Amino acid sequence: MSTSTSGDSTRTTGGSRLPTLIFMAWRNIWRNPARSGLTVAALAGSLVLLLLYLGLVAGMTRQMVDHATDLALGHMQLHRQAFVDDQDLYATLPWNTLKELETAFPDLSMAPRLYASALASAGDASNGVLIKAVDPQREPRVTRLLEEVREGTSDLGPAPPTDAGLPRHHVLIGAQLARNMNITPGAELILVTQAADASIGNALYQVAGVLKPIDPAFDRQGVLMSIAAFQSLMVMDQGFHELSFKLKDVSQLDAVQAAVAAKVQALTAAQPLDKLGGPPLLRNWRQIAPALADMISMYDGVVWVIGLIVVALAALGMVNTMIMAIHERTREFGVLRAIGMDKRWLLVMVLIEPLLLALISAVLGVVAALVLIKGLLKDGIDLSASMPDGFDMVGIVIDPLMPMQLEPMHVIYAALLVIAITMIAALLPSWRVMRVKPAESMR
Amino acid sequence: MTSHTFSRRKLVQALTAFVLMPLSLCAHAMKVDELIRHIDDLWRGETSQATMSMAVKTQRYERSMTLESWSSGKKASLVVIREPVKDRGVATLKVDDNIWNYLPKINRVTKVPSSMMSGSWMGSHFTNDDLVKDSTFADDYSSTITFDGVRDGQKIYEITSVAKPDAAVVWGKVVNVVDQKTLAPTVARYYDEEDKLIRTLRFDEVKQIGERFVPMRMRLQPEDKPDESTVITYEDIRFGVPIEDSFFSLQSLQRKR
Numbered sequence: 001m002s003t004s005t006s007g008d009s010t011r012t013t014g015g016s017r018l019p020t021l022i023f024m025a026w027r028n029i030w031r032n033p034a035r036s037g038l039t040v041a042a043l044a045g046s047l048v049l050l051l052l053y054l055g056l057v058a059g060m061t062r063q064m065v066d067h068a069t070d071l072a073l074g075h076m077q078l079h080r081q082a083f084v085d086d087q088d089l090y091a092t093l094p095w096n097t098l099k100e101l102e103t104a105f106p107d108l109s110m111a112p113r114l115y116a117s118a119l120a121s122a123g124d125a126s127n128g129v130l131i132k133a134v135d136p137q138r139e140p141r142v143t144r145l146l147e148e149v150r151e152g153t154s155d156l157g158p159a160p161p162t163d164a165g166l167p168r169h170h171v172l173i174g175a176q177l178a179r180n181m182n183i184t185p186g187a188e189l190i191l192v193t194q195a196a197d198a199s200i201g202n203a204l205y206q207v208a209g210v211l212k213p214i215d216p217a218f219d220r221q222g223v224l225m226s227i228a229a230f231q232s233l234m235v236m237d238q239g240f241h242e243l244s245f246k247l248k249d250v251s252q253l254d255a256v257q258a259a260v261a262a263k264v265q266a267l268t269a270a271q272p273l274d275k276l277g278g279p280p281l282l283r284n285w286r287q288i289a290p291a292l293a294d295m296i297s298m299y300d301g302v303v304w305v306i307g308l309i310v311v312a313l314a315a316l317g318m319v320n321t322m323i324m325a326i327h328e329r330t331r332e333f334g335v336l337r338a339i340g341m342d343k344r345w346l347l348v349m350v351l352i353e354p355l356l357l358a359l360i361s362a363v364l365g366v367v368a369a370l371v372l373i374k375g376l377l378k379d380g381i382d383l384s385a386s387m388p389d390g391f392d393m394v395g396i397v398i399d400p401l402m403p404m405q406l407e408p409m410h411v412i413y414a415a416l417l418v419i420a421i422t423m424i425a426a427l428l429p430s431w432r433v434m435r436v437k438p439a440e441s442m443r
Numbered sequence: 444m445t446s447h448t449f450s451r452r453k454l455v456q457a458l459t460a461f462v463l464m465p466l467s468l469c470a471h472a473m474k475v476d477e478l479i480r481h482i483d484d485l486w487r488g489e490t491s492q493a494t495m496s497m498a499v500k501t502q503r504y505e506r507s508m509t510l511e512s513w514s515s516g517k518k519a520s521l522v523v524i525r526e527p528v529k530d531r532g533v534a535t536l537k538v539d540d541n542i543w544n545y546l547p548k549i550n551r552v553t554k555v556p557s558s559m560m561s562g563s564w565m566g567s568h569f570t571n572d573d574l575v576k577d578s579t580f581a582d583d584y585s586s587t588i589t590f591d592g593v594r595d596g597q598k599i600y601e602i603t604s605v606a607k608p609d610a611a612v613v614w615g616k617v618v619n620v621v622d623q624k625t626l627a628p629t630v631a632r633y634y635d636e637e638d639k640l641i642r643t644l645r646f647d648e649v650k651q652i653g654e655r656f657v658p659m660r661m662r663l664q665p666e667d668k669p670d671e672s673t674v675i676t677y678e679d680i681r682f683g684v685p686i687e688d689s690f691f692s693l694q695s696l697q698r699k700r
Contacts (some may be wrong), residue, residue, distance in 0.1 A: 090503050121553035128559055166549055190551050192544060196567040198499065198506040199529045202546040276502060 025352035039321045047312035047365025050307040059405040075242030081278025091277035092239030109141035112240035118193035124182040133230030133388045142246040152185030156226040159206035170208035171227035175221040178210045196236035233337030315425035322429040334441030354426035362415040478582045493680040499567045519691035536696045545696045568673040583610035596625040625656035
């Protein structure tokens with residue numbers, strides 16, 4: 001009874017009528033607690049699913065980027081064009097480029113690298129390998145490569161000589177290569193290759209350690225050694241193939257890239273490089289691993305599309321709820337219209353019901369997702385039982401322990417998505433109250 | 444009526460041709476087989492011993508080496524570097540399908556996996572496979588004579604060898620041109636599976652050794668790098684040298700420095 005009087009008195013000022021409508025909607029929701037409860041459960045459940053999926057993808061994406069930049073790529077890399085094109089052994093940048101860049105950009109960490117292919121032998125086993133040479137002092141400032149040792153040590157210094165007094169260097173090798181060639185730390189490794197002066201480079205090495213899988217190619221074929229050992233094997237000391245950079249603040253990447261590129265250009269102008277190696281090329285990790293960058297942005301899109309589908313399916317429950325609620329109460333709506341309630345206000349009152357349900361679902365869903373992600377799954381999803389080495393995705397090895405990471409903006413967007421979809425779903429059946437004719441519906 | 448007799452005569456002709464064809468094919472096939480065997484064995488013989496120099500020219504370096512080689516049929520061969528001093532004693536032994544390298548600096552023998560057979564040998568444009576002549580035209584290719592006559596004032600045979608479908612060989616097709624008088628090869632062209640010319644091997648300085656005419660110089664030219672080449676010159680080659688089978692062993696590999 002009180003509703004009808006307030007409805008009459010506030011015909012012109014809708015603002016004070018709203019609390020009444022909300023109250024009515026709230027009471028109406030709980031007229032059928034089972035139905036409303038189920039609807040909320042479905043919506044909240046879809047939100048939890050969406051948030052878990054978002055958390056998983058964000059965690060994995062973050063892990064992939066960290067893997068790519070902290071373990072191997074760094075944030076930017078400098079090469080010669082011919083090295084990028086076909087790993088041309090002679091496409092080097094002179095050593096003073098490194099000195100000049102380190103002087104010009106004291107805030108950047110830089111690590112030079114050299115690469116070559118070779119034939120490795122140990123006992124009866126032999127295998128084509130890819131040599132990667134790093135500077136043991138500079139490399140740890142840019143990547144965690146030398147920390148990723150599974151067995152043995154990360155020592156890249158000289159090894160004890162053989163009984164016959166032949167000198168040896170320490171090397172680290174990829175896990176798959178170690179398995180294929182049946183090598184354990186301490187074993188002797190022979191490398192044979194064509195040196196830069198076209199002579200037959202050959203030397204003895206001792207395996208100091210086995211590296212964890214970092215990138216699939218290195219895992220299968222990689223031999224890691226110091227730049228000093230590389231230079232003596234390959235008879236080449238004129239320069240380096242790759243310079244990897246690490247920034248303190250990655251958000252400055254574009255500006256720093258432009259500044260370093262300009263400096264390299266100036267250095268090249270002052271000291272021209274040979275023609276065959278091509279011009280120097282500075283690329284950031286997105287440009288080096290476009291598949292990774294593309295996949296990350298594609299993943300973001302896919303997550304939201306799948307989220308939309310899951311939420312839309314849950315919102316079908318809401319459609320049903322609204323159809324039933326409106327069908328049951330057609331008579332009441334007729335009464336309300338008969339006592340003078342405006343049909344637009346009637347629609348508002350009906351739509352407040354799904355809005356309240358959606359808000360409850362959003363709150364419950366977010367809370368449940370937070371409890372799950374921060375509580376139960378705070379250490380990530382552990383797949384190491386079935387995949388101890390992780391798995392390989394666009395050339396990046398993913399850790400078997402998949403962390404969950406919930407971005408605050410993702411939570412807000414997901415909750416808004418649930419509310420918006422629910423309201424769209426509720427609007428169609430609710431529209432019927434606009435056409436309620438008091439005389440017919442009360443008959 | 445006339446058309447009938449005509450067609451009958453045609454039929455007889457066709458039948459005659461059909462009966463005689465295998466005979467002519469057979470004669471041709473025998474000649475191809477002989478020629479192919481001749482090419483396969485030209486530098487190999489029953490046994491052989493040779494001294495040769497190799498000059499490699501690439502965009503990045505020029506280098507020359509002196510090599511000494513021994514072979515016994517297609518089964519076994521041994522090549523030892525004599526010069527430059529830096530690589531002296533580096534030896535490559537091939538027995539059946541296996542290749543080993545001996546490296547005197549570190550005093551170790553390493554086995555070359557079959558996956559590396561198509562890799563460059565000693566920085567030249569030749570592959571490990573070329574050096575040890577692992578594949579032969581007779582076994583791995585089916586050959587036909589595709590030209591028999593005068594070309595550039597020289598009577599030649601042109602033999603086209605196409606890789607057998609299941610043969611583990613590098614080339615899709617090899618075209619050998621052989622001088623009819625001396626049976627010495629003049630040119631060999633190597634094509635990939637897509638029938639694209641990859642490299643050309645030219646022979647000259649033909650010398651008579653015993654009964655056979657052997658080109659003493661060969662020049663390998665990769666098609667994609669016109670400025671690069673590898674030239675092998677035989678300074679001395681002898682056939683029918685007595686070599687015991689035990690010569691081609693890992694022990695003698697290490698002694699041969």
